[in-house]
Amino acid sequence: MPIEVLMPALSPTMEEGTLAKWTVKPGDTVKSGDVIAEIETDKATMEVEAVEEGVVGKLLVEEGAEGVKVNAVIALLLEDGEDEGALEGAGASSKTESPPPSASDDADTSPAGGGGKESSGDDETLSSPARGGGGREAAGGGKTLSDPDIPEGTSMKEITVRDALRDAMAEEMRRDETVFVMGEEVAEYQGAYKVTRELLQEFGSERVVDTPITEHGFAGLGVGAAFGGLKPVVEFMTFNFAMQAIDHLINSAAKTLYMSGGQMGCPMVFRGPNGAASRVGAQHSQDFSSWYAHVPGLKVIAPYDAADAKGLLKAAIRDPNPVVFLEHELMYGETFEIPDLDDWVLPIGKAKVRREGSDVTITAHSRMVGFALKAAEQLAEEGIEAEVIDLRTLRPLDTDTVIESVKKTHRIVCAEEGWGRMGVGAEIAAVVTAEAFDYLDAPPLRVHQKDVPLPYAANLEKLSLPGVEDIVKAVKAVCYAE
Amino acid sequence: MASKSSSSSASRSGGASKKPAKLPVTKEQLLAWYQDMLLIRRFEEKSGQLYGMGLIAGFCHLYIGQEAVVVGVQGALEAGDQVITGYRDHGHMLAAGMTANGVMAELTGREGGYSRGKGGSMHMFSREKQFFGGHGIVGAQVPIGTGLAFANKYRGNGNICAAYFGDGAANQGQVYESFNMAKLWNLPVVYIIENNQYAMGTSVKRASSETELYKRGASFGIPGEPVDGMDVIAVYEAAKKAAAHARGGKGPFILEMKTYRYRGHSMSDPAKYRTRDEVNEFRDHKDPLDLARKKIIDAGWSDEEALKEMDKEVKRVVNESAEFAKTSPEPDPSELYTDVLVEV
Numbered sequence A: 001m002p003i004e005v006l007m008p009a010l011s012p013t014m015e016e017g018t019l020a021k022w023t024v025k026p027g028d029t030v031k032s033g034d035v036i037a038e039i040e041t042d043k044a045t046m047e048v049e050a051v052e053e054g055v056v057g058k059l060l061v062e063e064g065a066e067g068v069k070v071n072a073v074i075a076l077l078l079e080d081g082e083d084e085g086a087l088e089g090a091g092a093s094s095k096t097e098s099p100p101p102s103a104s105d106d107a108d109t110s111p112a113g114g115g116g117k118e119s120s121g122d123d124e125t126l127s128s129p130a131r132g133g134g135g136r137e138a139a140g141g142g143k144t145l146s147d148p149d150i151p152e153g154t155s156m157k158e159i160t161v162r163d164a165l166r167d168a169m170a171e172e173m174r175r176d177e178t179v180f181v182m183g184e185e186v187a188e189y190q191g192a193y194k195v196t197r198e199l200l201q202e203f204g205s206e207r208v209v210d211t212p213i214t215e216h217g218f219a220g221l222g223v224g225a226a227f228g229g230l231k232p233v234v235e236f237m238t239f240n241f242a243m244q245a246i247d248h249l250i251n252s253a254a255k256t257l258y259m260s261g262g263q264m265g266c267p268m269v270f271r272g273p274n275g276a277a278s279r280v281g282a283q284h285s286q287d288f289s290s291w292y293a294h295v296p297g298l299k300v301i302a303p304y305d306a307a308d309a310k311g312l313l314k315a316a317i318r319d320p321n322p323v324v325f326l327e328h329e330l331m332y333g334e335t336f337e338i339p340d341l342d343d344w345v346l347p348i349g350k351a352k353v354r355r356e357g358s359d360v361t362i363t364a365h366s367r368m369v370g371f372a373l374k375a376a377e378q379l380a381e382e383g384i385e386a387e388v389i390d391l392r393t394l395r396p397l398d399t400d401t402v403i404e405s406v407k408k409t410h411r412i413v414c415a416e417e418g419w420g421r422m423g424v425g426a427e428i429a430a431v432v433t434a435e436a437f438d439y440l441d442a443p444p445l446r447v448h449q450k451d452v453p454l455p456y457a458a459n460l461e462k463l464s465l466p467g468v469e470d471i472v473k474a475v476k477a478v479c480y481a482e
Numbered sequence B: 001m002a003s004k005s006s007s008s009s010a011s012r013s014g015g016a017s018k019k020p021a022k023l024p025v026t027k028e029q030l031l032a033w034y035q036d037m038l039l040i041r042r043f044e045e046k047s048g049q050l051y052g053m054g055l056i057a058g059f060c061h062l063y064i065g066q067e068a069v070v071v072g073v074q075g076a077l078e079a080g081d082q083v084i085t086g087y088r089d090h091g092h093m094l095a096a097g098m099t100a101n102g103v104m105a106e107l108t109g110r111e112g113g114y115s116r117g118k119g120g121s122m123h124m125f126s127r128e129k130q131f132f133g134g135h136g137i138v139g140a141q142v143p144i145g146t147g148l149a150f151a152n153k154y155r156g157n158g159n160i161c162a163a164y165f166g167d168g169a170a171n172q173g174q175v176y177e178s179f180n181m182a183k184l185w186n187l188p189v190v191y192i193i194e195n196n197q198y199a200m201g202t203s204v205k206r207a208s209s210e211t212e213l214y215k216r217g218a219s220f221g222i223p224g225e226p227v228d229g230m231d232v233i234a235v236y237e238a239a240k241k242a243a244a245h246a247r248g249g250k251g252p253f254i255l256e257m258k259t260y261r262y263r264g265h266s267m268s269d270p271a272k273y274r275t276r277d278e279v280n281e282f283r284d285h286k287d288p289l290d291l292a293r294k295k296i297i298d299a300g301w302s303d304e305e306a307l308k309e310m311d312k313e314v315k316r317v318v319n320e321s322a323e324f325a326k327t328s329p330e331p332d333p334s335e336l337y338t339d340v341l342v343e344v
Ligand SMILES: Cc1ncc(C[n+]2csc(CCOP(=O)(O)OP(=O)(O)O)c2C)c(N)n1
Pocket: A184, A213, A215, A237, A241, A244, B088, B136, B137, B138, B139, B165, B166, B167, B168, B169, B170, B194, B196, B198, B199, B200, B265
């Protein structure tokens, strides 16, 4: 069989071209690399090289022919020993490319994660009510998640959020020697906010590593260490400084599993305080919840109390995915009760109803949960019973719990500390509107920071950040109570 | 003090006094620098006090111990040259001729502050005095300062930019990206590394593989020199040379100022990572003000009596700034929404 020479695609967008000139004629001997023709594409004139050896048997396209389709046969080469008789009937048809054996051309309808792999996302590939439900999926690929039962007789102990986080890391480091902690001032200084207190003493400087101030560098190094079989817990002194490193969180940590076809997971935790501290100004006071929650390939956790901080950080360290763990500086010193159990681990991707109520649903995460609970108490005195949902995990987002609640209360207020535009509340409002539209008695309302960088002045800072009063006001508005 | 601008050193150096053989500066220069250093010292002591009283909040990083660095460098700058630094910025602003009142009122978050109360200690600016901040993110000022130098070259205005950063900041990647561009395009920038030996609780040797930070430009072809940052005259001379290099079209220059901060990293740092003796060694034997005072007196340019008077005057200015910062009103609530975007 003679060798078919096909019209090549010489740019990613080229569909056809002009065969400007043949530089060989029948009977010429060519070897690979020899220029045989010139082709004009939509962008340039290019030379076509032979890729195989042979004798030019027949030129099937005339010089100057326009609109020659990519992959059309333009010439036939005779292989060693073949004579012209072999040309009969060859090259009659042009090749048409057969479509790749695609599984489905509609990503939206395919179940998340092929090949029996667990879905790591919620994931909401769709937003239209018509296809509702199907898009929603809990973290564990449809498993129903719930907090572990606390055996009867378990004692409760008081602990600060700071120590709960510390204990979580210490316990996981004892359990798994590939877990190590890295960041600025985490070792000798015992943590800028003392969250890594005494880890250096127990685990030594190989596993509790002080870094230079070089966030982009050590975040990337952490990703590499995770690829290399370790489980890094990378502390950012605050998440404001993670902006130096965000490329590695997103382009390296979040996307590599996908880009490697599932080969290369990135089991690591990026943690540190997020959100506004006190009077530290715009560059040190930002809530990045919605930034990270936006990104497929990450899990994002933002706990409120000590029990969740501990149980979810332990789960995050064990999770085979990159987890962004958003703490809050103003919560570190708060004390809560926590079950005194050996191994307190909570499911990622499960919201928690912190207060039941029939009149309105309030969603919140991190420090705002406390404000929501206070607002609920205040509202109760005025006869409004609010259900407070602590989201706990922002990605995957437990929309089931929220929707169930709205079906009961018919009203929702979404509270968050960060800016409202394109925010967590915006997402929840969209999901609720799409999936529980008929149950709503009022449009969802959002409570959030004012749409300005955080000011330093005491009075302006107060005006800027959302608080209990803002939640109360929004609830009354959706309840048409005022 | 607020009455004169440190940036106009050129006019000062024109004084008629004759130089003693040993000192390469004039009486007027040295006395003015001493006064500037005193102003920074007293200003910082006062800020520490106001912080303790709850009038200043958040992060507040004092410059005490490092005064000779900014004052000496500022002496070598010319009108129109820009200054940029990190969050330990009060001294830089005063040296650049910004008023004590305006800086202090920003520290208390009041309307009379340079950012009208919206920036705070770490984020202050003065276009008039060519002070470009005041940056809270470690290392961010380095490419920005390089960009100011880019604009100088582009506009051919003959100005240079003095970009200050710490020993800790010297490990940020963006510093090296800046070095490369600055030399590639021979930008008029002087990089001043204020090596006060610690980045929060981390000593230079625990964070830097090469601790001689002035060598950090070597692989980019940028010359660098170590400087005794406790000696205002040494700082001035080094800065003059570096500024001439940059201004002359030869590109960037790196000065590593060997200095020391007496206080904790910020007000909340107990500074347990170093010994009292180490701090006292600097306070007692290398203090930049003591050093300058001794030189002034040895040269017969002033006496204890007159310098005490100067101190009194400086204290008056500082106390007045504290008073101003306490009584200036909080910004109007409507200010919350101003300055987010330029209105068009
Ligand atoms: C990108 C970034 N990472 C971390 C911090 C927190 N931080 C503020 S100052 C500082 C130490 C900087 O030390 P150095 O550069 O030596 O300057 P110095 O404080 O000694 O003047 C750190 C880690 C920050 N502000 N920005």
